[in-house]
Amino acid sequence: MSENDATPLIEARKVTRILSGIVPTTLVHDIDLVVPAHEFLAITGPSGSGKSSLLYLLGLLDLPTSGEVLIRGRSTAHMSEEERARTRLETLGFVFQFHFLLPEFSVQENVMLPMRALGNLSIDAMRERANGLLGALGLGDHISKHPDQLSGGQRQRVAVARALANDPPLILADEPTGSLDSKASEQVFVILRELVDVYEKTVIAVTHDLPLATRMDRRVELMDGTIITDQWTSAPAEAG
């Protein structure tokens, strides 16, 4: 990799997010988090602890009230809406608890959507890449189907393929197995694991599932919007 490994892939510095209102609500408070490349990080915590809020802030879907998020050492604090959108397209891939595929489009078209939005490839190349990703995720026979013709696990795998469409270095997953049965959950987990181990991606996943979290490289636990635990569940490949 040409990337300088000394620079974290993503970093949160003193990030606080307060929802304004009659009674202001603090979602996350004073979060410092450094995530190097090729890491499989779990964010855990009870409901309302700020897990998803932190993920959305890291994914540039939300803006911190104070503090800043840096991607590859570059602050995103003063980025315009267009720059943030471009950064999401090039650097980030999202997988949500619910697949959130566009129902009118085929599986292949859903996977091609981020590629078409970025517009770096020809349509044929996009189609080829989409088919390759879907094939690698065991969905080669379903490319022409629409989301409502797939099982929950298959839809979530399509969502993973869509997150990988533009080959981003960072995958953000919000309860990716939350709506799946145990078999499908395991399939999705194995895929995410492979993304880190084989494809050298960085995955940050919010999960309630503690046994699943312990199988990831590192676990950050939140409580009332602050980090209370940040621990390695296994020795990081290059950390130690």
Add this chain to the structure above:
Amino acid sequence: MNLVFGIALTHVRARARQTLVAVAGVATGVGFSIMMAALLQGSQQDFIRRLVNAMPHVTVSDERRKPTPQPGEAFYDSAEIHGLTPKARRRGIKNPLATMASLEGWVPGAVAPSVKVQAILRYASRDVGASVIGIEPRREPKVSDLPKQMRQGTLPALYRSTNAMILGDGLAAKIGARVGSNITVQTSEGVRINAQVVGLFHSGVRSVDDGTVYTLAKTAQILAQQIGLVNELRLRLGEAMAAPQAAARIERETGYKSVAWQEASEDLLNAFVIRNAIMYTVVGAILLVASFGTYNIISTITHEKARDIAIMKSLGFTERRVRAIFVVEAGLIGLIGALIGFALGYGLCAALGTITFKNPFTDVTRLPITYSPIHYAMAAAVAIVSSLAAGYLPARKAARVHPVDIIRGAA
């Protein structure tokens, strides 16, 4: 296919029934707008054509627009004159034959002399005021449609008897005269002649048909008590719309008041301006109402698609791109509606064009319809612009959706 266009097309196709209703609204608006414009412009053009045919394009009278300046006014910068009685002037155009010859030298059209006298027609104890116009029947067909407007008798019949007259059919009806009736014509100067009705005409302009009598020029001269009098020159031009320029030049060269048909009918033409303003307002209102349908469908789609919008934004779609999707959807509805509206409008015009009207004085007539590409272009432009505007408002709202709010709500 372009991404924005592709998504827009997919949304529109996925809601075929709702889209069809919105498209039908726009198409109806466009179709009826085209029909109304075609009908109103058609009737306007038909009326103007009748007007132009019924009267000379330029009328040169023996009057002057401004009174002749007094010598004192010419000598001093400022002069005030009291108690002056204008000198009695001999009526008529001076040396009319030479003036006519001069005009025929450059005017692109024909010139005919006439003698206009106000008189009272008396028949069967009924008195009606009328303009008696003395004409030369051989020249008249070159400057007016009088021969075509004859309902009974012919123009040369004026030569057949002494003091022969052709009456407007409305005037004849007023006094109860028919062809062959002997009527009495009397002027304010006390000149009285007996005349015979030898024909009736119908120009289609009520004021003319109810108050005009044609006779030979020499008969009118007798009524005016001035042999050789010509107090009007009437011109028919090759191009009726060029009348104001020709009138201005004639007035400059001869000094006599020259009135183009546009000036003579200024109040009517002004009424058309108001009529057109009303027409375009009504057409605009129809299309505006149609755009509410577009607003409704785009609002519904954006509401239903809130989750998809959030997902697209989380993937990296910009606000501008999301907005463009829904604006394109509105544009598609407007465009398809306009195209269907073209066919509807053309069909309505064709159907209206087949309706016939019959009356005892004219041949069978049809509703006057003007087919103009401008009507189609205008209706389409208003429909598409109003659709885009109707789509823009919900599109702007949709583009501002905060993805986190929707994703949290869905979770």
